[in-house]
Amino acid sequence: MFSAAVQSSVRAARLENASCAAVGKNRAGISLANVAKDNLTYEDLLRIVELVKSSPQFSEFRLKVGEIELHLKRKREVASAPAVVAPPEGNEPAEVPAQPRRKDVAESWPAHWLVVRSPMVGTFYRAPAPGAAPFVEIGRAVEADATVCIIEVMKLMNSIPAGARGVVREILAEDAQAVEYGQPLVVLEPQ
Amino acid sequence: MSKRNLPHSSADTVANATRKRFDFVDVTLRDAHQCLWSTRMTTAMMTPILPAIDRAGYAYVNILGGAVFDVCVRYLHENPYQRVGLLCERLGTPCDALTRGQSLYTFELFPDDIVALNAAALARRGVAVLTVYDALNDNRNIESSVRAGKAAGMKISAWMTYTLSPVHTDAYYVERTRELVALAPDSICIKDPTGLLTPQRGRTLFPAVVQAAAGIPVQLHSHCQSGLAPEVYGVAIESGFGFGYTASAPLANGASLPATEDIGARARALGCEIALDADALAEVAGYFSWVCEREGKPRGRVARYDPALYEHQIPGGMISNLRYQLETMGIADRMPEILEEAARVRCDLGFPIVVSPFAQYIVTQATLNVVQGERYKTIPDEIRKYACGYYGKLAAQPSAEFLERANIRPEEYVTEAPAAHIEPWIPRLRADLGAGATDEDILLAAFYDRKLIAELQDPTPGCAFRTTPLAELIAFFAKRSDIEYARVRFAGTEMTFSS
Numbered sequence: 001m002f003s004a005a006v007q008s009s010v011r012a013a014r015l016e017n018a019s020c021a022a023v024g025k026n027r028a029g030i031s032l033a034n035v036a037k038d039n040l041t042y043e044d045l046l047r048i049v050e051l052v053k054s055s056p057q058f059s060e061f062r063l064k065v066g067e068i069e070l071h072l073k074r075k076r077e078v079a080s081a082p083a084v085v086a087p088p089e090g091n092e093p094a095e096v097p098a099q100p101r102r103k104d105v106a107e108s109w110p111a112h113w114l115v116v117r118s119p120m121v122g123t124f125y126r127a128p129a130p131g132a133a134p135f136v137e138i139g140r141a142v143e144a145d146a147t148v149c150i151i152e153v154m155k156l157m158n159s160i161p162a163g164a165r166g167v168v169r170e171i172l173a174e175d176a177q178a179v180e181y182g183q184p185l186v187v188l189e190p191q
Numbered sequence: 192m193s194k195r196n197l198p199h200s201s202a203d204t205v206a207n208a209t210r211k212r213f214d215f216v217d218v219t220l221r222d223a224h225q226c227l228w229s230t231r232m233t234t235a236m237m238t239p240i241l242p243a244i245d246r247a248g249y250a251y252v253n254i255l256g257g258a259v260f261d262v263c264v265r266y267l268h269e270n271p272y273q274r275v276g277l278l279c280e281r282l283g284t285p286c287d288a289l290t291r292g293q294s295l296y297t298f299e300l301f302p303d304d305i306v307a308l309n310a311a312a313l314a315r316r317g318v319a320v321l322t323v324y325d326a327l328n329d330n331r332n333i334e335s336s337v338r339a340g341k342a343a344g345m346k347i348s349a350w351m352t353y354t355l356s357p358v359h360t361d362a363y364y365v366e367r368t369r370e371l372v373a374l375a376p377d378s379i380c381i382k383d384p385t386g387l388l389t390p391q392r393g394r395t396l397f398p399a400v401v402q403a404a405a406g407i408p409v410q411l412h413s414h415c416q417s418g419l420a421p422e423v424y425g426v427a428i429e430s431g432f433g434f435g436y437t438a439s440a441p442l443a444n445g446a447s448l449p450a451t452e453d454i455g456a457r458a459r460a461l462g463c464e465i466a467l468d469a470d471a472l473a474e475v476a477g478y479f480s481w482v483c484e485r486e487g488k489p490r491g492r493v494a495r496y497d498p499a500l501y502e503h504q505i506p507g508g509m510i511s512n513l514r515y516q517l518e519t520m521g522i523a524d525r526m527p528e529i530l531e532e533a534a535r536v537r538c539d540l541g542f543p544i545v546v547s548p549f550a551q552y553i554v555t556q557a558t559l560n561v562v563q564g565e566r567y568k569t570i571p572d573e574i575r576k577y578a579c580g581y582y583g584k585l586a587a588q589p590s591a592e593f594l595e596r597a598n599i600r601p602e603e604y605v606t607e608a609p610a611a612h613i614e615p616w617i618p619r620l621r622a623d624l625g626a627g628a629t630d631e632d633i634l635l636a637a638f639y640d641r642k643l644i645a646e647l648q649d650p651t652p653g654c655a656f657r658t659t660p661l662a663e664l665i666a667f668f669a670k671r672s673d674i675e676y677a678r679v680r681f682a683g684t685e686m687t688f689s690s
Contacts, residue, residue: 040681042477045660046484049667056673072668073676073689119569120562121520154516154555156571181520181562 040068109187114164116186122153124173124185134175136168141191148186151179166190213428213463214250215455216287216410216436218448219479220278221253223438226414226446228488230262234274234650236486239658240478241281246471247451250434251320254278255288255313260296264639270647272316272631277651279317287320287348288313292333293610294326297638298548300582302613305637307339312630314343324350324382326546329583330370331608337374348410349376353383355501356542358587361399368403378408378434384546385506386416386446386494388423397430408433415444416506418494424454428461439472441480444491446506452476481663503530504537504545505554513554525561533557539567540578541587552577567596580605 044065052061052072061072109115118124126134126149136148147159148168170187173179224232244252255275263271279286293300295309310321321340325332328351340347349371351364364381371379381388381400388396401409411427411434413420424435435454437443443450455467483490505513510530517523536557543549552574560566575597576582578589589597605612620633628636635644661681668677669688676689 040660040664042474042481042660042663045481045664048664049484067682069678069680071676071678072674074673075675120559150572151569153559153571155551156555156573158559158569158571160569 044068109169110189112190113169114162114166114188114190115184116148116160116163116188118151118179118181118183118185119158119160120151120153121181122151122158122179124175124177124179125150125152125157126171126175136162136171136186138168138171141165141167142188149173151185160185162186162188164188164190211431211463212433213458213465214434215248215451215465215467216412216434217244217247217249217252217284217438217451218412218436219244219439219442219475221256221259221289222412222436223442223447223491224488225256225258226448227442227491230258231266231488233267234269234277235653235655236482237278238281238654238656240475241278242657243471243474243478245283246468247475248466248468248471249284249451250466251287252278252282252284253287253289253322253436254282255290255318257289257291257294257296264635264643264647267650268646268648269650270631270635272312272634273649273651275313275318276316277654279319281656285319285346286317287322288318289322289324290336292323292325292336294332295638300609300613301637302615303335303339303610304615304617305634306335306610307342308617308630309634310336310339310345311343312634314340314345315630319345320348320377321345322348322350322380324352325583326352326544326549327583327585328352328367328544329609330367330374332583332610334374334608335610337376346378347374347376348378348380349374350380350382350412352544352546353381353388353413354385354542354544355387355504356537356586358542359544361396363586364396365399365403368400372403372405372407376407378410379404380410380412380434380436383411383413383420383423384544385500385504386414386418386420387501387504388413389417389419390422390426393423393426393430397427397432401431410434410436412436412448414446414448415491416446416494416497417500418496421449421453421457424449425457425461428458428463438491439479440476441483441490444493446494447491477660478658481660485663485667503534505530505533505550506545509550509554513558517558522562529554529557529561532561536560539590539593540574541585541589543577543586548573549577567593570597575599579603581609583609 048063048068048070051063055061056074059074061070061074063070126136128135128150135150136142136146142148142162142165144162144165146162148162149160151158151160166188168186169189172184172186179185220232220237224230255271260271263269263274275286275288290296290309291298293306295301295306313321321336321343323333323336323340330349333349337347337349351367351371353359353364368379379400381396397409409427409432411424411432413423413436415421427435435458436448437451437454438448440450440452443453451467452469452472455465455472458465480490482488513529514523514526517526517529533553537543537545537553540549540553540556543552545553552571555571556567556574559569559571563569578585578593578597579599616637617633620636621628624632624636635647661679665677665679665686668674668679676687678685678687680686
């Protein structure tokens with residue numbers, strides 16, 4: 001079916017050229033210019049297309065208005081372009097696999113350790129640029145204003161500071177991972 | 192106004208009125224589809240109608256802007272320089288290309304050597320007018336473009352961006368106009384990206400700008416979100432503006448600019464001489480009306496006056512984008528709160544103009560403030576840089592509350608011209624790309640990564656350079672896979688095709 005459609009479009013393109021040539025010849029010839037004038041307007045075209053589109057239940061379409069005559073036949077077996085009906089989008093994202101909940105690490109650190117959390121729904125980055133060295137590694141000591149990661153929110157980059165002087169004990173998100181509001185990102189042992 | 196003018200001055204007025212001329216710049220191929228079709232008009236959609244656009248009587252045709260360049264590369268995979276070359280070659284009307292000054296087509300700052308190379312590349316492709324603006328109205332950011340554009344032999348159209356705020360007064364715009372006059376452009380334009388101008392404001396602002404422009408023609412480029420733009424264009428014409436930017440009717444109005452046909456009628460009614468050709472305009476409008484149908488793209492609709500626009504000033508496209516993002520975060524219900532906060536954030540940030548990229552800054556900061564339940568707990572890096580003056584001068588000082596939370600150290604403030612600290616890029620890019628690289632290769636490599644550039648194609652092979660409604664009709668049937676037989680008879684020609 002696909003190849004048939006391509007074929008017909010190729011044929012039409014040839015015919016289109018033929019018609020242009022005919023018009024040109026007529027214009028160059030005797031006084032047929034006015035008769036051969038292509039005065040089908042874009043408005044006519046829009047009306048015709050509207051008519052064709054609004055009558056999908058018929059397999060044959062004939063139209064004669066003024067100088068134009070149209071005769072179309074639709075394929076029987078394919079009534080119209082098969083409309084792929086998208087599955088209705090419910091409120092629950094039924095088939096989207098949820099991020100594996102890392103229960104094993106969740107909140108299992110001593111109470112006085114500090115948790116740096118995501119300020120927003122966004123994307124977590126460990127390094128200032130692709131391929132660059134990460135801001136921090138586990139075991140590294142950081143100052144309070146040191147950047148520990150970047151969270152991209154609505155295309156803007158947010159450098160997230162450690163918030164306290166300490167040693168990095170856990171990094172809980174993967175580079176370029178989507179993170180939730182309030183999700184723990186980095187755990188520090190204050191010094 | 193007094194009707195008893197002195198005979199001398201009233202004779203002058205009449206003489207001026209009879210000489211008054213108003214010209215048009217077409218935006219159908221650039222801003223119109225940027226606003227209504229997310230910039231998705233391909234070169235192939237443009238080329239069949241170029242002969243009619245040429246006959247329409249436009250002074251210039253705007254063919255390029257930041258979003259067009261970017262969408263060409265990222266989504267249409269068309270080489271934007273090849274599009275520019277093709278359009279310039281096919282149009283007899285001079286073509287106009289718009290850049291964001293030092294940021295060119297993006298929101299980053301580029302060094303002067305890249306700015307100059309781009310101007311030369313556009314001129315070589317046939318661009319006659321280089322239009323430049325800076326989103327902060329910091330005219331230091333357009334100096335290098337003006338210089339390079341002139342050196343490449345192009346005319347210069349210098350823009351300033353209109354917004355509403357306590358600091359964006361008529362006096363502010365007179366001052367900006369004087370800065371632009373000092374750069375000696377060929378025209379000066381007031382760009383109103385969100386359609387905030389009103390006829391009342393125009394009556395004070397426009398004459399003041401015309402006077403400050405000191406004989407340089409003034410242009411208006413205003414969008415129709417508030418529904419007031421056609422009236423505002425009328426005031427501009429009365430105030431002595433020389434040019435208006437407009438679009439073909441099906442791609443005019445709404446978030447786009449006013450229709451050429453409408454503003455033409457207004458200009459004529461106001462006694463202006465205009466060069467528009469009604470038949471050619473009708474053909475262009477008919478064609479694009481058909482393309483809207485064929486491609487399933489929206490037509491522009493006249494917007495109703497909406498006072499809410501004047502409060503948050505967030506452009507319509509940005510609001511629908513924000514709603515979508517909030518939905519994905521599951522906080523769509525907080526939209527009204529976020530819009531309200533956006534108005535406060537804009538004030539705190541010193542009234543940036545609500546255009547890209549600052550519209551994004553405001554909306555993102557407002558969202559962070561609302562979601563975190565604490566203002567400025569997190570401040571995006573770009574906003575801190577903006578507040579430091581990295582991108583240019585701020586219209587007003589940020590609020591004390593913001594500055595306290597941003598905690599900017601004194602040495603972080605930038606007072607020199609934004610590009611002054613950027614080293615030339617061309618030597619490095621030339622070394623990377625090798626001796627065979629053209630100027631355009633170097634420019635594309637400065638803007639995009641290699642993978643995107645590798646996918647770019649010359650749009651020319653897919654382009655037709657003439658069409659008629661009949662040809663479009665036949666092509667339409669030929670493409671429909673549900674039609675197996677079609678016979679078309681028209682004016683002595685008959686054709687049949689079947690699959």
